[in-house]
Amino acid sequence: MTEMIATREGFGNELVELGRENPKIVVLSGDLEDATRAEYFKKAFPERFFNLGIAEQDMVGTAAGMSFLGFIPFACSFAVFLTNRAYDMLRIDVCLNNRNVKVVCSHVGLTVGEDGATAQCLEDIAIMRVLPNIKVLCPVDDIETRKATRALVAHNGPMYMRTSRAPFPVLTKDNDPFEIGKANVMREGGDVTLIGCGLMVFESLQAAEILKKEGIEARVINMHTIKPIDRHAIVKAARETGAIVTAEEHQIHGGLGSAVAEVLVRECPVAMEMVAVMDVFGESGAPQELLKHYHLKDVDIAAAARKAIKRKKEVKG
Numbered sequence: 001m002t003e004m005i006a007t008r009e010g011f012g013n014e015l016v017e018l019g020r021e022n023p024k025i026v027v028l029s030g031d032l033e034d035a036t037r038a039e040y041f042k043k044a045f046p047e048r049f050f051n052l053g054i055a056e057q058d059m060v061g062t063a064a065g066m067s068f069l070g071f072i073p074f075a076c077s078f079a080v081f082l083t084n085r086a087y088d089m090l091r092i093d094v095c096l097n098n099r100n101v102k103v104v105c106s107h108v109g110l111t112v113g114e115d116g117a118t119a120q121c122l123e124d125i126a127i128m129r130v131l132p133n134i135k136v137l138c139p140v141d142d143i144e145t146r147k148a149t150r151a152l153v154a155h156n157g158p159m160y161m162r163t164s165r166a167p168f169p170v171l172t173k174d175n176d177p178f179e180i181g182k183a184n185v186m187r188e189g190g191d192v193t194l195i196g197c198g199l200m201v202f203e204s205l206q207a208a209e210i211l212k213k214e215g216i217e218a219r220v221i222n223m224h225t226i227k228p229i230d231r232h233a234i235v236k237a238a239r240e241t242g243a244i245v246t247a248e249e250h251q252i253h254g255g256l257g258s259a260v261a262e263v264l265v266r267e268c269p270v271a272m273e274m275v276a277v278m279d280v281f282g283e284s285g286a287p288q289e290l291l292k293h294y295h296l297k298d299v300d301i302a303a304a305a306r307k308a309i310k311r312k313k314e315v316k317g
Contacts, residue, residue, distance in 0.1 A: 026050065057088075073101050106165055113165070136227040185222075187205060195246045197224060251279065260272070277294055
C-alpha cells in the first residue's frame with residue numbers, strides 16, 4: 001500500500017534539520033504555524049521564530065528587512081492569505097528588491113477540503129510565477145518536499161513553494177535526483193506525455209495505467225518546478241510523443257498548463273489538453289470528492305490524453 005503523507009510534514013521536518021545546520025535561518029508565521037508545520041521549528045528554535053499574527057503584509061515586510069541583515073527568512077501561512085493579501089509586499093519588498101526570502105504556503109488546491117472556497121487557493125501559481133526574480137515550486141510528495149526545502153536555502157533569492165494539507169502518496173525515494181528547474185520523468189512512453197505537479201503526478205501515473213490497458217503508452221513527467229520551467233523536458237516530450245496533457249490542482253488560467261503552453265507555442269507546437277479547475281471557485285467537501293467533482297481524477301486525465309492523441313492524428317492527416 002502506498003504511504004500517504006502531507007507535503008507540509010516534509011517541509012516542517014526538513015526545516016528543523018536546516019535550522020540546526022544554519023543559524024541564519026529564521027521563521028515568520030501568520031499565526032498558523034500549527035497548520036503549516038512551522039511549529040516544528042518554533043519548538044526547536046524559539047529564539048528564531050517570530051509570530052507576526054494575522055498580519056501577512058507585516059510578515060512579508062519584516063522578512064524582507066531581516067534578509068538585509070543576512071538572515072534567511074521563511075515566511076509561512078496559508079497560500080490564500082499570504083499570496084493574496086500580501087501580494088503588493090511580495091512584489092515590491094521581496095521581488096523588486098530581489099531579497100533572499102522563502103515563502104512557503106500550505107493549504108493549496110481543492111484538497112484543502114472542508115474549509116471551502118475561501119481557503120482553497122487555486123490561483124497562487126499564476127500570481128506568483130508572473131513576478132520577476134522569484135522561483136515557484138510544487139513538490140510531489142513528502143520526500144521531494146524535504147529536498148525542495150533544502151534547495152530553497154541553497155539558492156539565493158526569492159522562492160515560493162506550495163505544500164499540502166491533505167496526505168499525498170509518496171512516489172519518490174531518498175536517492176532520486178532533485179534539481180530546481182529540472183523535471184523528473186516518472187514513466188516512459190511514446191504516445192502521449194502527461195505533465196503534472198503536486199498530487200496530480202500521482203493521478204497522471206494512474207491515468208497512464210488506464211491508458212496502458214488500451215494499448216497507449218503515456219510518458220509521465222513530474223514538473224515540480226513551475227518557474228523556471230524545464231523547457232528541454234517539455235520540448236523533448238513534444239517532439240517524441242506529439243501530444244501533451246497537463247494536470248494541476250489549480251485554475252486553468254496562468255498555472256502549469258499555461259506555463260507549458262508558453263514553451264510549446266514558441267518551440268514545438270503540438271496537440272495539447274489541460275486538466276485543471278475550469279475557471280470556478282471551489283467548495284466544501286472531502287478532498288477526493290472534490291477532485292472527482294471538478295474532474296481532476298485519473299479518468300479525466302486519461303480522457304484528455306485520448307483527445308490529444310486524436311488531435312495529433314488529425315494533424316498528421
